[in-house]
Amino acid sequence: MKLKTFILSLVSLCAFGQTGNLADYMIGTGPSWIRGASYPLNDDTSFALRLGSSSWYSWTDIVTPIARNPNSAAPLPSTITTGATFVAACNPAKSVCLLVNAAGGVSAAAGGAAAAPAFTGGVGVDFRIGNVHIIPQAKASNAAYSLTSGALATAVFSPSLLVAYGFQKTPVPVASPATASPTVKQMRVVMRRLHLPEGDVK
Numbered sequence: 001m002k003l004k005t006f007i008l009s010l011v012s013l014c015a016f017g018q019t020g021n022l023a024d025y026m027i028g029t030g031p032s033w034i035r036g037a038s039y040p041l042n043d044d045t046s047f048a049l050r051l052g053s054s055s056w057y058s059w060t061d062i063v064t065p066i067a068r069n070p071n072s073a074a075p076l077p078s079t080i081t082t083g084a085t086f087v088a089a090c091n092p093a094k095s096v097c098l099l100v101n102a103a104g105g106v107s108a109a110a111g112g113a114a115a116a117p118a119f120t121g122g123v124g125v126d127f128r129i130g131n132v133h134i135i136p137q138a139k140a141s142n143a144a145y146s147l148t149s150g151a152l153a154t155a156v157f158s159p160s161l162l163v164a165y166g167f168q169k170t171p172v173p174v175a176s177p178a179t180a181s182p183t184v185k186q187m188r189v190v191m192r193r194l195h196l197p198e199g200d201v202k
Contacts, residue, residue, distance in 0.1 A: 021168065022087060022094060024050045026133060028164025032063060034141060035156045039065035039076065044160050048085065055087040059101055061120070079118045081105030087126075099124040099135065120158070128166070135162040 025048065032044040043064045048057045064078040083103025090097040100123050107118035122139030139158040 022050060022055070022090075022097075023048075023131070023133070023166025024169045025167040026057075026164040027167075028133065028135075028162045030160060030162040031066075032139075032158060032160030034063075034158045037065075037156075039067040041066045044162060046162055046164065048164070057085040057087070059083055059085040059103060061103060061105075077107075079105065079107040081118055081120055083120075095128045097126040097128070099126055099137075101137075101139075122158075124162075131166045133162070133164040133166055135164065136160070137162065 027047055029043060029045045032042045034040050034042060043066055045062045045064070047060045050057050060080070060082045062078050062080050065076040067076060069076045081103040082105055083101060085099050085101035088098045088100050102121040103119070105118050118141070120139045120141035122137055122141075124135045124137035127134045137160045139160065141156065141158045
């Protein structure tokens with residue numbers, strides 16, 4: 001590799017840093033399974049809002065059983081939880097991230113019983129391909145509801161697979177050719193710091 005090409009690459013890397021950005025909004029859906037629940041197979045719909053430019057998201061889940069209500073023509077009730085998700089770590093391109101989440105909410109009960117509190121917490125891995133996020137998650141949660149009461153169940157394992165689409169508040173700026181290449185002044189500064197001759201820089 002020529003010296004000039006090496007310096008050019010080095011300055012570009014320093015100027016623009018890592019590629020990839022966390023989504024500002026995400027919406028998605030996918031299957032989840034709650035061990036021990038009356039109807040273990042569920043549809044899990046999620047909405048996420050990034051808090052400013054931080055690594056925290058406000059995360060809302062709506063978990064709906066995929067089954068008919070045997071005791072009524074009304075649909076089976078959903079469990080709604082809202083909480084926080086923290087992006088604990090990412091690769092440099094932010095295409096793979098580790099998520100840690102905890103949430104609380106309400107779980108409606110069939111048969112006119114009072115709603116019960118609902119809690120979930122767990123970890124997930126976000127695989128990002130463009131704006132599409134594929135997120136397998138492992139949670140511990142109380143069973144979604146009881147057909148006869150709103151009593152809490154023992155915390156149980158609840159795996160899920162979420163497919164979401166991410167949105168940005170504003171488009172990520174793309175460097176124009178005029179700004180993408182380092183200027184002669186920038187190259188001279190880097191070469192001085194590396195104690196390299198500046199004669200070839202024009």
